[in-house]
Amino acid sequence: MEHFSPVIIGLLALIAIFIFLYFVPVGTWFAAILSGVKITLLELFLMRLRKSPVTEIVNGLILSAKADLILSRKQLESHAKAGGNILNVVMGMISAKKAGINLPFEKAAALDFRGIKISEEIKNESKLNPSHE
Numbered sequence: 001m002e003h004f005s006p007v008i009i010g011l012l013a014l015i016a017i018f019i020f021l022y023f024v025p026v027g028t029w030f031a032a033i034l035s036g037v038k039i040t041l042l043e044l045f046l047m048r049l050r051k052s053p054v055t056e057i058v059n060g061l062i063l064s065a066k067a068d069l070i071l072s073r074k075q076l077e078s079h080a081k082a083g084g085n086i087l088n089v090v091m092g093m094i095s096a097k098k099a100g101i102n103l104p105f106e107k108a109a110a111l112d113f114r115g116i117k118i119s120e121e122i123k124n125e126s127k128l129n130p131s132h133e
Contacts, residue, residue, distance in 0.1 A: 023048050028058050035062040039073060052077050053086070060086040067094040075105055084112050092118020101125070 004012075024045045032039050039058065047054050057076045064071040069090075076086050089108045096103035099122050111118050 025054055028055055032058050032062060035065055037061045037065050043073060047073075047077060050077075050081070053080050056080060056086050060090045063087075063090050063094065067097060069093055069097060071105060075109075079109050079112070082113075084109055088112045088118055092122060095119040095122040099123075099125070 024041050025048065026041070029039065029041050029044055037058065039061065044054055044058075047057065057073060057080060060076045061071065061073060071090070071093075076090075079089060080086050089105070089112050092108050092111065093103050093105065095118065096108075101122060103118075103122075108118055111121070
């Protein structure tokens with residue numbers, strides 16, 4: 001055991017890289033940056049340690065940014081950790097914005113927890129009240 005062989009060092013380095021890439025989702029971070037979402041690798045790493053659905057949260061942030069909605073990582077992470085459906089909330093808020101309806105995050109989250117498909121409700125509301133269009 002005087003010296004590690006290059007093969008053992010190479011294997012250890014490869015294992016370290018895989019562990020790093022698991023805990024720090026670089027691909028997800030890169031997609032967020034390209035979409036204009038400001039999130040750090042440290043935030044992603046900490047979300048992974050908290051066992052939050054990192055990809056789902058980042059995708060929600062990307063969708064909301066593209067629709068000019070201001071949502072925070074903390075809001076989406078808290079909602080997901082509480083058992084909520086991030087996609088239902090984000091898509092519902094986007095539908096509401098397009099229909100001219102003010103739907104704050106807290107109300108959208110409450111609707112989601114009640115099992116309501118927010119986008120469908122917004123579409124039905126728009127059909128019943130065409131003045132929102």
